Amino acid sequence: MTLETSLIDSALRNWQSNVDRAGKLFGNLSQEQLLQEVATGKDRLIYLWGHLTASNDALIPLLGFGARIHPEVDLMFVSNPDRTVPTILSGEDLTIIRRHFHPRDTGAAVALDVRRTKAKAGASLRVAKFLKRKAENRPVPASSSANECRLDALASS
Numbered sequence: 001m002t003l004e005t006s007l008i009d010s011a012l013r014n015w016q017s018n019v020d021r022a023g024k025l026f027g028n029l030s031q032e033q034l035l036q037e038v039a040t041g042k043d044r045l046i047y048l049w050g051h052l053t054a055s056n057d058a059l060i061p062l063l064g065f066g067a068r069i070h071p072e073v074d075l076m077f078v079s080n081p082d083r084t085v086p087t088i089l090s091g092e093d094l095t096i097i098r099r100h101f102h103p104r105d106t107g108a109a110v111a112l113d114v115r116r117t118k119a120k121a122g123a124s125l126r127v128a129k130f131l132k133r134k135a136e137n138r139p140v141p142a143s144s145s146a147n148e149c150r151l152d153a154l155a156s157s
Contacts, residue, residue, distance in 0.1 A: 015056075016102060022052055023098040026091065034091045043082040049094055050077030056101060070097050 026034065026049040034046040043051075054073040061068055076088045089097075 019056055019098065019101055022049070023095065027095045027098070029091065031091050046088065046091060046094075047077060047082040049091070050089060053094055053097055053101075054078045057097075069100060073097070 026045065029045065034049070035044055037044055038048065050073055053070070054077045057068050057070050057073065058078075060066060073089065076085050
């Protein structure tokens, strides 16, 4: 296992661990507790959990791991403030969504490895093409002193 693969694996493990930890924290609360405000006039716990779930789901396409699994949660927990949407998912629904969320199972490590390999190959090809074009299309400097320097360099070789 290379260093990069190890780091990717570690990041995915930590991501999954944090998702699981938040799920355990919020999942152990009753529906009544989830509907309580964090502070007077602030968001409810259910909204914070939904926002966290939607944010994690939005990372999947951002990192190139595929399409979002649950884009419908954005309307309830990201696009609108708490209490502006008439119905939101319950704690049980968010628990089910959390159980479907496994960054390590999305082929994330494979996707990152493939993208990295393609990027390196593409970069090498671009550099080779650039150097070839540069050699073929050398611009002639406009100043006469530059031309004299060229002639001097040719004469000395």
